[in-house]
Amino acid sequence: MAENKLLSLIVPVYNEEHVLSMFMKRVAEVLKTIPDIQAEYIFINDGSTDRTLENLIALKATYPQIKIIDFSRNFGKEAALTAGLQHAKGDITIPIDVDLQDPPELIAEMVVKWREGFDVVLAHRSNRDSDSFLKRFSAKWFYKLHNKISSPPMPDNVGDYRLMSRQVVDALNSLPESTRFMKGLFAWVGFKSTQIEYVREERAAGESKFNGWKLWNFALEGLTSFGTVPLRIWTYVGILVAGISFILTLKILIQVLFMGIDVPGYASLMVAVTFLGGLQLIGIGTLGEYLGRTYMESKNRPVFIIREIL
The missing domain is CATH 3.90.550.10 (Spore Coat Polysaccharide Biosynthesis Protein SpsA; Chain A)
Incomplete structure (x- = not known):
């Protein structure tokens, strides 16, 4: 049996x-x-x-x-x-x-x-x-x-x-x-x-x-x-944004120094600042998600507390 x-x-x-x-x-x-x-x-x-x-x-x-x-x-x-x-x-x-x-x-x-x-x-x-x-x-x-x-x-x-x-x-x-x-x-x-x-x-x-x-x-x-891919993504986002910023900087310098073109700044500056600020806040938020989990793990609290077993 x-x-x-x-x-x-x-x-x-x-x-x-x-x-x-x-x-x-x-x-x-x-x-x-x-x-x-x-x-x-x-x-x-x-x-x-x-x-x-x-x-x-x-x-x-x-x-x-x-x-x-x-x-x-x-x-x-x-x-x-x-x-x-x-x-x-x-x-x-x-x-x-x-x-x-x-x-x-x-x-x-x-x-x-x-x-x-x-x-x-x-x-x-x-x-x-x-x-x-x-x-x-x-x-x-x-x-x-x-x-x-x-x-x-x-x-x-x-x-x-x-x-x-x-x-x-x-x-x-x-x-x-x-x-x-x-x-x-x-x-x-x-x-x-x-x-x-x-x-x-x-x-x-x-x-x-x-x-x-x-x-x-x-x-x-x-x-x-x-x-950790969500963390790693922000390395590549930073490289991409820095590359775009470098190219735009060269473009503006060429326009001003060699072509005599006046570049109005307020609107483009506000767009750039708010865009980069938003990216930074998202990146900080992603870091915070991981840091918060590390913080909670470091407390070493029990997963649950039992009042009674019947």
Whole structure:
């Protein structure tokens, strides 16, 4: 008889009181169909202000495999994923959102691929019609830009929903940084991987906690976490602008000294000053993004604080 393997499901939650019971019922039905697999459910309550914690405690009476990690405040999804990975004891681990946009039925397919010898099984979104046009457009260009300037590349249209072997989870837990962009870290550790296709569903209940501003900051985090190309670009911008300025200087000198042409200065001077000032501010801002991350890492603060484990 085959030995049962333990599957750890990592489920970050923030104000998701309305969908918890639906999620547990659907996932439990899926796991019943997978042979030789036992499951633990690691819910990370990321500072919810509604009845999420109370509902989780009530569900634990029905599903004793539930473990609840209650944060002292909202630390964000990346911190919640980190906590889940650190507390996962399974032979395999799957992070999954509680809103049921990522169908739990894929878990069975992921386990089959893992048994074929893959350490990582990615869930690739073949269709994003459930997302808004702006979100689809920004996601497409984020992946294109990130993979041009950062290393290693991230698979496009792949979220946190994936299966990882124990070896992969141990590798992720060994990484020391406190400012964590998990999609990049998932790609960075490598290992033998494959992917399965799926169509993302609508949210079962509630609303997305990611607004445009949070997504923008999340994108900046990703673009500056795995490469220094944004910094290097400004070296070449400086060389280009200096070269153009030198050519224009020669042109003006020739016009004034040899051709007697008067060069009116106010408008052209203002354009040049404001243009160069704008470039300098953008360059300083890019430096600031990297310096800020270095500053936060130097504090060596914990990624999260746990109030209680239930």
